[in-house]
Amino acid sequence: MQTLVTVESLKKYYPVSKGLFARANSFIHAVDDTSFQIGRGESLGLVGESGCGKTTTGKLLVKLVDPTSGKIMLGANENQVNIAPLKGDGMRSFRRQVQMIFQDPYESMNPRFTIYDTVAEPLVVQNIGTLVEREELVAELLALVGLTPPSSFMFRFPHELSGGQRQRVAIARALVVQPAFVVADEPTSMLDVSIRTGIMNLMSDLAQRMDVTYLYITHDLAVARYMCNRIAVMYLGKIVELAETEELLNRPQHPYTQALLASVPIPDPRYKRQLADIIGGIPKPIDPAPHFRFLDRCPRANESCRANDHPPLADKGNAHWVACDRV
Numbered sequence: 152m153q154t155l156v157t158v159e160s161l162k163k164y165y166p167v168s169k170g171l172f173a174r175a176n177s178f179i180h181a182v183d184d185t186s187f188q189i190g191r192g193e194s195l196g197l198v199g200e201s202g203c204g205k206t207t208t209g210k211l212l213v214k215l216v217d218p219t220s221g222k223i224m225l226g227a228n229e230n231q232v233n234i235a236p237l238k239g240d241g242m243r244s245f246r247r248q249v250q251m252i253f254q255d256p257y258e259s260m261n262p263r264f265t266i267y268d269t270v271a272e273p274l275v276v277q278n279i280g281t282l283v284e285r286e287e288l289v290a291e292l293l294a295l296v297g298l299t300p301p302s303s304f305m306f307r308f309p310h311e312l313s314g315g316q317r318q319r320v321a322i323a324r325a326l327v328v329q330p331a332f333v334v335a336d337e338p339t340s341m342l343d344v345s346i347r348t349g350i351m352n353l354m355s356d357l358a359q360r361m362d363v364t365y366l367y368i369t370h371d372l373a374v375a376r377y378m379c380n381r382i383a384v385m386y387l388g389k390i391v392e393l394a395e396t397e398e399l400l401n402r403p404q405h406p407y408t409q410a411l412l413a414s415v416p417i418p419d420p421r422y423k424r425q426l427a428d429i430i431g432g433i434p435k436p437i438d439p440a441p442h443f444r445f446l447d448r449c450p451r452a453n454e455s456c457r458a459n460d461h462p463p464l465a466d467k468g469n470a471h472w473v474a475c476d477r478v
Contacts, residue, residue, distance in 0.1 A: 153227060154190055154191070156189040156223070158186055158187050161208070163211055164183075164219045165181055180387070180437075180438070180439055183387075184389065185385075193365075193380045195366055196381065196382040197366060197385060198370060199386055202436070204385055204387070204388040214249075215251070234249075252321050252322055257314065260317065266304050266306070266309070269324055270324045271289050274328065292326060292327050293305065295323070295326075296323045297319055297353060298323075321338070322350075322354065322357070332363070332366075333366075334368070337370070339351060372411065375396070392407075392471075394470060395470065395471075402471070404478045405475050405478070406429065406475070441461060442458070442461060443461050455476070
């Protein structure tokens with residue numbers, strides 16, 4: 152598979168100031184030395200608890216925030232370009248290649264824009280087409296995402312649409328410039344359960360039709376299983392396990408991944424769940440110690456884990472990568 156996105160040693164630290172004029176001496180390690188690859192046409196799921204750094208990773212990849220350090224390589228294998236330092240004019244061509252679908256369909260649109268204005272805005276910014284051609288493109292995309300007939304939606308305002316319809320508009324806006332890579336930040340989490348499957352089917356269908364590559368951010372392992380070819384598990388700013396979807400779900404090796412899977416509800420009242428064998432709560436991500444991030448909660452931890460730095464991802468066989476020396 153041809154690689155489209157390569158992330159190398161990506162970091163994002165936010166300063167923690169003790170006062171208005173005080174210099175920050177502490178930092179929140181939102182994303183801390185993260186590396187992974189996404190193949191062209193692939194959907195990579197990024198899962199983990201709230202606050203683990205999933206959304207920050209997505210924002211880094213679409214350049215909504217700048218990284219503290221590291222590389223974000225975009226393009227075909229031999230023609231990848233580091234987009235991390237991009238500024239100014241270079242951002243316009245980048246925006247045509249990379250788009251984002253946000254979590255909240257109620258907050259991600261300008262309430263004063265019609266649906267046509269919302270979907271056509273990327274075309275205007277990129278100077279694509281004439282007014283007539285833009286209207287045709289917008290109508291085509293609205294029909295493609297299931298808002299038919301397009302003429303009945305184009306000149307409505309966001310408050311006139313349901314949550315599912317708004318998210319379909321958001322998908323159309325992201326895809327109207329035909330990007331190669333889309334970051335989807337929990338696009339179904341704020342929708343009714345009854346319409347989530349429809350949105351997920353739509354995104355999968357459009358990925359095949361338009362050759363789109365996804366980074367799909369979610370906290371729901373069932374959604375990740377449905378949508379993604381591979382899954383990366385994140386904990387406190389670091390990826391601790393990465394594998395093909397069925398491989399990871401059927402044979403989790405990291406204790407944190409095992410705890411996540413043990414917490415998934417099972418619709419059988421006769422089933423007796425075995426509690427996850429972890430202790431304590433999530434520590435604060437402010438200036439974390441260099442040792443294993445899951446150390447204080449891990450049932451396998453020993454003195455070697457405490458004495459050494461956080462282990463890198465290592466292939467444990469069958470392209471199953473785990474950041475644990477005791478697996």
